[in-house]
Amino acid sequence: MSPDCHVQRAIGRGRLCGVWLGVWVQAVPHALRRHTLKRRHADAGLMEGVTTMVVVVTGGAGFIGSHLVDALVEAGHGVHVIDNLSTGARENLHPRALLHTLDIRSAQVRDMLQDVKPEVVFHQAAQVDVSRSLQDPAQDASVNITGTVNLLHACATSGVRKFIYASSCAVYGDAGNALIGENDPVAPISFYGVSKLTPEAYLRVFAALHGLRFTILRYANVYGPRQTARGEGGVVALFLDRLKRGQPIAIHGDGEQTRDFVYVGDVVRANLAALYRGDEEMVNVSTARGTSVNQLAARLRNLHGSPIAVVNTPPRPGDIRHSRLDNTRARTVLGFAPHYGMEGGLAATYAHVIGRGEK
Numbered sequence: 001m002s003p004d005c006h007v008q009r010a011i012g013r014g015r016l017c018g019v020w021l022g023v024w025v026q027a028v029p030h031a032l033r034r035h036t037l038k039r040r041h042a043d044a045g046l047m048e049g050v051t052t053m054v055v056v057v058t059g060g061a062g063f064i065g066s067h068l069v070d071a072l073v074e075a076g077h078g079v080h081v082i083d084n085l086s087t088g089a090r091e092n093l094h095p096r097a098l099l100h101t102l103d104i105r106s107a108q109v110r111d112m113l114q115d116v117k118p119e120v121v122f123h124q125a126a127q128v129d130v131s132r133s134l135q136d137p138a139q140d141a142s143v144n145i146t147g148t149v150n151l152l153h154a155c156a157t158s159g160v161r162k163f164i165y166a167s168s169c170a171v172y173g174d175a176g177n178a179l180i181g182e183n184d185p186v187a188p189i190s191f192y193g194v195s196k197l198t199p200e201a202y203l204r205v206f207a208a209l210h211g212l213r214f215t216i217l218r219y220a221n222v223y224g225p226r227q228t229a230r231g232e233g234g235v236v237a238l239f240l241d242r243l244k245r246g247q248p249i250a251i252h253g254d255g256e257q258t259r260d261f262v263y264v265g266d267v268v269r270a271n272l273a274a275l276y277r278g279d280e281e282m283v284n285v286s287t288a289r290g291t292s293v294n295q296l297a298a299r300l301r302n303l304h305g306s307p308i309a310v311v312n313t314p315p316r317p318g319d320i321r322h323s324r325l326d327n328t329r330a331r332t333v334l335g336f337a338p339h340y341g342m343e344g345g346l347a348a349t350y351a352h353v354i355g356r357g358e359k
């Protein structure tokens with residue numbers, strides 16, 4: 001392990017588990033780890049009855065990444081996280097995951113991967129703010145393109161078997177009200193959309209040249225507990241944050257823009273499925289349903305049980321008018337079907353943020 005790569009063990013009750021996981025991952029031969037984990041895994045009756053592995057989640061202290069880490073740890077996998085904590089938080093991290101506080105652009109990523117020897121890397125880390133990508137396209141490209149290329153190069157030269165990439169509906173741009181399939185043209189309208197799309201092409205070339213397996217998951221607008229108001233899917237988080245503070249919610253434009261809101265638990269399930277399936281595939285992860293921002297506000301009003309003040313602000317540049325993704329391929333390739341509709345997902349998120357306090 002490089003001297004600068006700090007393995008941050010978790011706080012509180014998880015501290016000891018973190019230490020032991022670290023010692024175990026370092027000391028026990030790979031084959032024996034697999035065997036032991038396989039037994040534990042089968043005993044627990046978790047996930048698909050396959051083996052457990054050592055995996056890396058980049059961006060594992062962030063919104064989606066931290067939920068993915070939780071599920072992977074609970075399934076018995078040895079989970080290492082690469083995160084520079086720029087938008088993520090230590091508190092999000094499962095106590096049994098090991099945090100390596102690193103930037104994905106750093107040369108130390110390769111040392112870390114060669115040390116840890118993960119079978120699979122889930123790449124969630126990114127600059128996710130669409131507005132910021134418009135203000136500072138070079139910074140956006142630096143993290144999302146250069147950072148991903150650095151990570152891919154490190155994976156390809158460190159024996160990583162599979163790379164699971166969190167791409168985005170932003171790659172499609174504004175396709176009208178149509179249901180967008182994976183074969184539809186890509187036409188990003190923000191630099192963020194470009195910087196999420198470009199690594200897909202790099203990934204295919206790394207796969208062809210180095211035999212790295214991959215699955216590309218193009219997420220629709222993800223929402224759920226731990227989301228901050230900053231990211232591209234932040235409207236649910238933003239509205240809930242305002243409600244919590246007793247402030248009016250701001251609707252950009254006429255509020256008739258629609259989004260395909262997919263609950264974070266469903267996105268995690270798509271990632272877990274990609275551990276075992278979907279090699280060399282690119283799939284949308286979505287509900288295939290559109291909800292307008294006005295409809296979202298109305299649903300929140302119902303949940304809240306009291307009137308919500310609304311202010312209308314000008315439309316934001318780079319914002320897509322409609323976005324709704326076909327998920328037929330994810331159903332076929334990954335066996336994926338969303339478990340949460342807007343009602344259930346929003347109720348769960350509301351309960352976390354407002355009902356019982358954020359976790």
Ligand SMILES: NC(=O)c1ccc[n+]([C@@H]2O[C@H](COP(=O)([O-])OP(=O)(O)OC[C@H]3O[C@@H](n4cnc5c(N)ncnc54)[C@H](O)[C@@H]3O)[C@@H](O)[C@H]2O)c1
Pocket residue numbers: 058059060061062063064065082083084085086087088089102103104105123124125126127128143147166167168169196218219220221222223228231232233234
């Ligand atoms: N939230 C959505 O609606 C949505 C939709 C489509 C795609 N995605 C993609 O899903 C992934 C996760 O998004 P999220 O909403 O959880 O965002 P997030 O900001 O909560 O998580 C991103 C994580 O990456 C880390 N990170 C950022 N730059 C880094 C760097 N240079 N080096 C190391 N770590 C770095 C952050 O600290 C954070 O923990 C991203 O790749 C994003 O593009 C998100």
